Amino acid sequence: MNGSPWFRAVLVAALAVTLLFLTLPVVAIFVDIPPADLLASLGEEGAVEALKLSLQTTVAALLIILAFGTPAAWLLATRRFRGRTVLVTLIELPLVLPPAVAGIALLAALGPGGILGGLLDSLGIRLVFETAGVVVALTFVASPFYIRQAQSAFEAIDPTLLQASRTLGAGEARTFGRIALPAARAGLLSGTALAWGRALGEFGATLVFAGSFRGITQTAPLAIVERFGSDFNSAIALSAVLVVASIVILLSAKYLSTSVGRGRDARI
Amino acid sequence: MKAVRASAAVLALTLLCLVGCGASGSDEVGDPLTVSAAASLTDAFPAYAESSNMSARFSFAGSDELAAQIRQGAPVDVFAAANSQLPDDLYAEGLVERPVVFATNSLVIAVPSDSEIQSLEDLAEPGIDLVTGTEDVPFGSYTRETLDRLPTALREPILANVRSEESDVKAAVGKLTQGAADAAFTYSSDVAVAADRLRAIRLPKEYRPDVAYGVVVVKGSGDLESARSFVVGLTSATGRSALRIAGFKAPPGG
Numbered sequence: 001m002n003g004s005p006w007f008r009a010v011l012v013a014a015l016a017v018t019l020l021f022l023t024l025p026v027v028a029i030f031v032d033i034p035p036a037d038l039l040a041s042l043g044e045e046g047a048v049e050a051l052k053l054s055l056q057t058t059v060a061a062l063l064i065i066l067a068f069g070t071p072a073a074w075l076l077a078t079r080r081f082r083g084r085t086v087l088v089t090l091i092e093l094p095l096v097l098p099p100a101v102a103g104i105a106l107l108a109a110l111g112p113g114g115i116l117g118g119l120l121d122s123l124g125i126r127l128v129f130e131t132a133g134v135v136v137a138l139t140f141v142a143s144p145f146y147i148r149q150a151q152s153a154f155e156a157i158d159p160t161l162l163q164a165s166r167t168l169g170a171g172e173a174r175t176f177g178r179i180a181l182p183a184a185r186a187g188l189l190s191g192t193a194l195a196w197g198r199a200l201g202e203f204g205a206t207l208v209f210a211g212s213f214r215g216i217t218q219t220a221p222l223a224i225v226e227r228f229g230s231d232f233n234s235a236i237a238l239s240a241v242l243v244v245a246s247i248v249i250l251l252s253a254k255y256l257s258t259s260v261g262r263g264r265d266a267r268i
Numbered sequence: 269m270k271a272v273r274a275s276a277a278v279l280a281l282t283l284l285c286l287v288g289c290g291a292s293g294s295d296e297v298g299d300p301l302t303v304s305a306a307a308s309l310t311d312a313f314p315a316y317a318e319s320s321n322m323s324a325r326f327s328f329a330g331s332d333e334l335a336a337q338i339r340q341g342a343p344v345d346v347f348a349a350a351n352s353q354l355p356d357d358l359y360a361e362g363l364v365e366r367p368v369v370f371a372t373n374s375l376v377i378a379v380p381s382d383s384e385i386q387s388l389e390d391l392a393e394p395g396i397d398l399v400t401g402t403e404d405v406p407f408g409s410y411t412r413e414t415l416d417r418l419p420t421a422l423r424e425p426i427l428a429n430v431r432s433e434e435s436d437v438k439a440a441v442g443k444l445t446q447g448a449a450d451a452a453f454t455y456s457s458d459v460a461v462a463a464d465r466l467r468a469i470r471l472p473k474e475y476r477p478d479v480a481y482g483v484v485v486v487k488g489s490g491d492l493e494s495a496r497s498f499v500v501g502l503t504s505a506t507g508r509s510a511l512r513i514a515g516f517k518a519p520p521g522g
Contacts, residue, residue: 104446113447128448129397129431211399211432211443218433225435229332230404232339 029239041237049215050223051241057131057219058199061138065195069147070188074176076147077154088151095144102141103208110136111209133210134217138199146195153187154180186257193253197246300325301494302343304334306350306406306481307436308373308454311461312514313348320506322498330405330436338363338486345489346498348481350406350437350455355482364484370502371481371516375410377469378444378454385451388418388471392425399432399443399452406479407437411453413477441466455479460515480519 030038041047076088094102108114111128112121120127127133157180165175181188203221210217212226220238227235300323305313310328317324324346327334331349335358338344347364349355355367379385391398401408415423431449434440440452445465459468470476483502485495501507508518 107446107448111446111448207439208442209448211448212402212434213430213432216431225333226402226404226433229330229336229402229435232336 026243029236029243033233033236037233038237038240041231041234042241044234046214046223047234047238050218050220050238053131053134053215053218054200054220057134057138058196060135061142061199062192062196064135064139065143065146066192069143070150070181071176073147073150074154074180077151091147092144094141095148097141099141099202099204100208102205103137106137106140106205106209128209129211129213129217131210131216134206134219137205137209138202141202141205142195142199145198146191149191149194150184150188153184153191156187157183190253190257193249193256197249200242200245200249299491301345301491301498302327303346303348303498304329304337304342304344305346305348306331306334307438308350308407308457309348309481309514310438312371312457312511312516315514316502316507316510317498319510320501320504322494322501324498328436328438330401332402332404332406333435341488343488343490344486345491345495346483347486348483348502350479350481351409352480352482354406355484358484362487364486365496367482367484368499368503369480369519370483370499370507371511372519373455373457373479373481373516375407375414375453375471375477375479376456376459377451377471378441378459378466379451379469380444380447381465381467383450383467385469387469388426388475389422391429391451392422394425394429396429396451397431397449398426398429399434399440399449400430401437401440401453402433402435405435405437407440407454408433410477410479414453414471414475417475455515457515481516 072091076084076091097105106114107128110116110120125132127136161179161183162175165179166172170178201221202219203225206212206217206219207222212218212222214223218226220242224235224238224242227238303313303317303324304327307328307330310326313324313326313328317326327344331351331354334344334347335349335354338347338358339361347355347358348370350373352367352369355364358364359367377385377388377391385391385396390396400411403409403412415426418426432440432443434443437454437458440449440454441458441462443449444452444454445462456468456470459466483499485492485499489495502511503518511518
C-alpha cells in the first residue's frame, strides 16, 4: 500500500466520519440516563411485557421463515427456469418496501376487507389486532433477509460435493439434508440473524396491520414510541435493551458463521 | 508520519465542515416556520397558513410526542396541542411563551358510513373492534375521561372491545377507513374531513369531555416575530374561518 498519502488520508477520514456517525447515536442511548434509572425503568411491568412479546413473535416468525424459506432458497439456487429473475425480485421486494406500505398491503390482502379477508374469516382466522398478525407482519418484512442469504449460501456450495453425493446414489432430498444444509450452515445462520434483527426492529408494518395493544400486539419498538411522549427514560431503557440484543445477534452471527466455516474446512 | 498528519488534517477539516454546515443557514429571515401540531390539525393548519399567506413547515403527530420532542430541544417555532395541558406544562417548564386556547373540538364515535353502530351502547356488543388512543395522546386521554364516566356495566364491555391504542388520532382514522376496525373514538373534525367515508355518533352530553386546543410560541424559536403572528392569526377572522371549515369551533368567549 504505497498509494498517495492524500488519498489514504481521504480514506481514513471517510472511515472516521462514518464510524462517528454510526456509533454516536447508539452510544448516546447509554449515556443519556444513569444506569440505575435504566434498570429501574426496565423493572416496569409494561416494558417486560413488550420485550417478552417481541421475543415470542420474532421467534415464531423466524421458525416460519426457516421452514418455508430454506427449501424455497434451495430451489432458487439450484434451478434455472424462465421467470426466475422476476421471482427473485418479487421475493426481495419487502427489502425495499416502506414498512407502512407493507402494513397497508397486508391489510389489503389479509385484513377483514382484504382479498383473502372473507376466506380467513370463514376459517375463523383473525390476524388484525391479534398477536398472529404481528407474526405475519414480521414474517413478511424479514423473509427476504433470510432467503437472499440462504440462496447465495446454497449457490456457493462446491458443485463437486453435490455431484459426489448424487453419484453415490443419494436422492435430492438426501443430498439437501445431508450435504447442502451442513455445507451452507454458515450462510443460513447469518441469514437467520439478519432476519431476526430486522424482525426485532419492525415497527411500521406491525402498527398499520396489527395495531398496538399492550400484551397483544405492542412489541418493544411500538412500546418505545408510545413511551417517547410520556416516559422518556423508559423509552431509552427499552431502546438500550434492543441495542444490546442487536449487538448480541450480530456478534453471534459473525462468530457462528466463522467458527462453523472453519469446522467445515477442517473436515473436507 | 506525513500520511498520518495529512489524514489528521483531512479529518479535522471534514469534522469542521460538518459542524459548520450544521450550524449555519437555519435562522435566516424568510425561512418557513416550523410548526409542530396535533395530528387532528392536519387539514386545518395548511389551509390556515395558505389563506393567511404564511410559509410554514408542519410536523403532525400525537401532541404528547411533539411535546417530548420540544423537551429534547427540537428546533420548533410553534406548538399546537389537542389539549391545554401540554402547552401549560411546557409553559411551566419555561420552554414556551404564554399559551393561547384557539379552538375547541368534540370527542365522537367515528364509524364507517355504512356501519350499523348507532350509539355508545352498541360499542359494548361482543365482537366489535374498537380503536382508541394511548393513555398519553390527548384523544386517548379524552376517551378515558368519557369511559370513566360510564356506568361499570357499560364501561367494562366497551373496554374489552378495545383492540388497538394508536399514537395519534389520524392513525385511528386510518384503521377505520382501511376497514380494520369497526369504530374509533376520534374528534368530530376528523370525521368532518372524511365525511365521504365516515359518520360521527355524538356522545351524550354528560359523557362529553371538554376538548380545547392550546398553542404556544416556543422560546428557542429563531423567528419569534413570525411565530407570534402565526399564533395571533389563529384567533383572527382568517384563522377562525379556516378552522371552522376543517370542523373546529371557536373557544367560548373568544
